Amino acid sequence: MTTSPAQIQRIRDLAFQLYAELADFQTLLSVPDVPMAPARVRFDAPVGTAEERASAQLWPGKWFDATGFAKRYQVGTRPWYVHTGADLNLNFPAYNADAHAPVYAPADGTVAVADLLPVWGKIVVIKHVLEDGTAVYSRLAHLERFDVVKGQIVTRGYLLGTVGNAEGTQAWHLHYDLAKIDLSEKPTDWPGDDEPRVRRDYYDPLTFTRDRH
Numbered sequence: 001m002t003t004s005p006a007q008i009q010r011i012r013d014l015a016f017q018l019y020a021e022l023a024d025f026q027t028l029l030s031v032p033d034v035p036m037a038p039a040r041v042r043f044d045a046p047v048g049t050a051e052e053r054a055s056a057q058l059w060p061g062k063w064f065d066a067t068g069f070a071k072r073y074q075v076g077t078r079p080w081y082v083h084t085g086a087d088l089n090l091n092f093p094a095y096n097a098d099a100h101a102p103v104y105a106p107a108d109g110t111v112a113v114a115d116l117l118p119v120w121g122k123i124v125v126i127k128h129v130l131e132d133g134t135a136v137y138s139r140l141a142h143l144e145r146f147d148v149v150k151g152q153i154v155t156r157g158y159l160l161g162t163v164g165n166a167e168g169t170q171a172w173h174l175h176y177d178l179a180k181i182d183l184s185e186k187p188t189d190w191p192g193d194d195e196p197r198v199r200r201d202y203y204d205p206l207t208f209t210r211d212r213h
């Protein structure tokens with residue numbers, strides 16, 4: 001059997017095509033890895049059932065913020081304050097249903113403070129590191145109890161403790177704020193009535209959490 005010139009040409013064409021495809025493939029293989037953006041660090045509300053915390057609603061379930069971020073308020077005859085975060089309360093199905101309610105880590109992080117401090121009562125501060133390396137400090141205060149220690153690594157949703165009333169000095173609620181400044185250095189940071197500093201050094205916890213939920 002002899003090979004016709006047409007068949008030889010066909011084999012050459014196929015070989016050439018195969019060679020071209022191999023070259024393309026090698027080019028593809030030699031393309032450096034496309035750098036993957038690190039996953040956005042997710043934040044949940046620090047209270048609510050697992051289902052409520054996973055849902056899109058903020059604040060979760062029937063929890064509400066009694067004070068509001070950057071709201072100017074006064075307690076009794078004390079000086080005016082500008083609130084650094086949220087005062088999370090729950091009065092459903094009964095008044096003070098928030099008493100003893102579980103408090104969870106809003107995001108992955110490291111416990112920077114777990115202490116009993118004047119005015120604040122039992123307080124936990126967690127250092128979170130965002131995907132771009134920025135640190136955010138969550139502060140959970142007036143707790144009845146905490147079950148974490150300084151230096152402990154926690155994941156989002158980790159049970160930190162329970163809602164308290166600042167050793168009986170305040171109404172039952174969770175004071176929750178998210179600071180841009182290092183609260184591990186000064187866990188009782190309180191700008192008083194300095195609204196520009198509140199806005200400079202703290203995030204609005206509601207919009208921050210919505211953005212990263």
Ligand SMILES: [Zn+2]
Pocket residue numbers: 067083085086087174175176
């Ligand atoms: Zn508060």
